[in-house]
Amino acid sequence: MNDFSYTQAATAKEATGILKDQPTAAYIAGGTTLLDMMKANLLEPPQLVDINSLPFKGIEQTKDGLRIGAMERMSAVGEHPLLVQQFPAVSQSLLLAASPQLRNMASIGGNILQRTRCGYFRDAAFPCNKRVPGSGCPAIAGDNHNLAILGVSESCIANSYPGDLSVALAAFDAVLTLENQKGKQRRVPITEFYLLPGKTPQKETVLEPGELIVAVTIPTATHAQRSTYLKVRERSSYAYALASAAVGLDVQGGTIRSARVALGGVGAQPWRSREAEKVLTGQPATEATFRAAATAALREAQPRSENGYKVELAQNTLVRALQQVAGA
Numbered sequence: 001m002n003d004f005s006y007t008q009a010a011t012a013k014e015a016t017g018i019l020k021d022q023p024t025a026a027y028i029a030g031g032t033t034l035l036d037m038m039k040a041n042l043l044e045p046p047q048l049v050d051i052n053s054l055p056f057k058g059i060e061q062t063k064d065g066l067r068i069g070a071m072e073r074m075s076a077v078g079e080h081p082l083l084v085q086q087f088p089a090v091s092q093s094l095l096l097a098a099s100p101q102l103r104n105m106a107s108i109g110g111n112i113l114q115r116t117r118c119g120y121f122r123d124a125a126f127p128c129n130k131r132v133p134g135s136g137c138p139a140i141a142g143d144n145h146n147l148a149i150l151g152v153s154e155s156c157i158a159n160s161y162p163g164d165l166s167v168a169l170a171a172f173d174a175v176l177t178l179e180n181q182k183g184k185q186r187r188v189p190i191t192e193f194y195l196l197p198g199k200t201p202q203k204e205t206v207l208e209p210g211e212l213i214v215a216v217t218i219p220t221a222t223h224a225q226r227s228t229y230l231k232v233r234e235r236s237s238y239a240y241a242l243a244s245a246a247v248g249l250d251v252q253g254g255t256i257r258s259a260r261v262a263l264g265g266v267g268a269q270p271w272r273s274r275e276a277e278k279v280l281t282g283q284p285a286t287e288a289t290f291r292a293a294a295t296a297a298l299r300e301a302q303p304r305s306e307n308g309y310k311v312e313l314a315q316n317t318l319v320r321a322l323q324q325v326a327g328a
Contacts, residue, residue, distance in 0.1 A: 002044040009049050012056075012212060016181040018049050019210035027051050027212065029071060029107035032098075033114045041124060042131065056109070056214050059083070064175075065219040070109030070212070074165070075100065077108060087218055089227035089246045093168035096231050099238050109213035111165050112176070112190075113205070117240055118147060118158035129155045129201045137201075145306040146242060149314075151268035152302055156201035160194060160269050162240050164231060167264035169216060170272045171246040172224045177214040178207065185214065194269035223248035223258045230321040231264070232313060241265035243314040245321040249285065256280050256289070263297060266314045273297040276318065285326040287319070294318040 009015035019025050026045035028034055029052055037043040057069040059080050066086060068077055077083060078094030097103065097111075120126040120138050127135035137156050139147055147157045161167075174190045188206060195203050207213075218224070227248030233239040244264035250257040259280035263271040276297040283289040294315035301311050 001038050001041065002046075004045055005047045007047065007049050008053060009051055010053055012054055012179055012214075013183055015049050015051050015054065016179070016183075016210045016212065018047065020181045022047055023209055025049055029110045030073070030102075030105040031110075032102050032106045033110060037115065037122075040122060042122065051212070054212075056212075062217065065217050067215055067217045068108055069215050070107060070112075072108050073104055074098070074106045074108065074111055075103040078103065085225070086220055087168070087172060087224050087227065089171065089224070089229040089248060090165070090168040090218065092229040093164040093231075093244075093246060096229065097164045108165070108216060111163055112161075112169075112193075112213060112216070113207075114161065114163050115204075116158040116160055117162040119143060121158055129197075130158065130204075131202070133200070133202050140304060143306065144304045145309075146240070146265075147304070147307055148268045149266050149301040149303045149307055149310050150263070150271050150298075151196045153197045153199065153201070153268075155199055156197035156268070157304060158197075158201070159265070159267065160197070160201075160204045162265075164229065164241065164244060164264060166190060166194075166270040167244055167262050168229050168246040169218065170270040171248060171260045171262035172218050172221070172227070173260075174216050174218045176216050179212050179214045180208060181210045187217075190216070190270070191272050196268050221248075221258075222250040223260050226250065226325055227260070228321055228324050230317055230324065232317050243310055243317045245314075245318045247318070247321045247325055249280070249322070249325050251285050251326060254284055256283055256285050259293075261293065261297065261318065263314055263318065266298075266301070266310050275299065280322075285322075287323065290319045290322040290326075291315075293322065 025047035276293040
């Protein structure tokens with residue numbers, strides 16, 4: 001790990017001002033992702049700016065939905081009664097992630113910004129287009145068993161977001177509030193926040209230099225209240241998803257009035273499947289409908305040498321999640 005200076009920012013203006021003057025500095029909240037990468041010498045910020053004192057906290061009901069401060073910890077949010085009642089899939093996505101110790105430390109904003117777990121990205125001995133653009137992507141022909149099959153490119157097939165929370169947030173139309181160095185805020189739907197790798201895999205989000213995530217707002221909806229998050233992994237705890245599904249249904253008289261579907265573990269970003277939603281909407285809540293939706297969700301998959309199993313796994317995960325929500 002490199003030597004670095006440490007500053008506790010008292011205000012957002014102070015924090016963003018430091019990064020304006022020192023663009024290679026880094027914000028730190030829980031540090032559960034940043035410190036891992038610093039220990040592996042993948043990031044070497046000369047200065048860490050502690051943002052734990054910033055007033056980006058609170059969980060409150062607003063006219064736009066449930067607003068969650070970016071500095072709230074994963075465990076507190078996942079267990080909050082308003083989230084459990086209104087967005088069970090989001091609550092489950094938080095409580096199925098990592099370990100209790102990490103959930104007690106990790107912030108919501110930091111979790112949204114966690115980096116890929118691709119072994120080639122995490123090992124500086126290998127080339128990686130995310131770390132050094134133009135150096136290559138050894139995962140394409142190498143160990144890719146846990147990497148993406150949707151939204152990939154010839155430059156990168158690593159999952160840009162390996163976690164659970166943003167998968168559920170993508171399903172339920174969450175919107176991020178961002179604040180820049182001038183104190184101005186903008187709202188970005190989380191489905192537009194992450195960037196596909198394309199030819200520039202080093203660019204993972206639309207965050208501008210020094211910009212902070214302030215809060216996330218999830219609109220209240222019937223399909224969000226009737227929802228679940230299903231995660232399939234290699235062991236029962238403290239493991240990343242091989243495939244996951246966040247789904248919500250509004251079912252009246254056996255017919256699906258509205259549906260929300262997002263997949264994790266299979267996309268180059270949290271993967272909102274509007275194709276699956278179209279298949280579901282207006283149809284009976286039956287296994288045949290669910291399987292048709294799962295087929296649509298994975299139709300554009302591009303599996304590689306070792307991750308072809310994810311197509312069927314993701315389809316079955318989605319069907320099972322839909323069955324759970326529908327009570328089928």
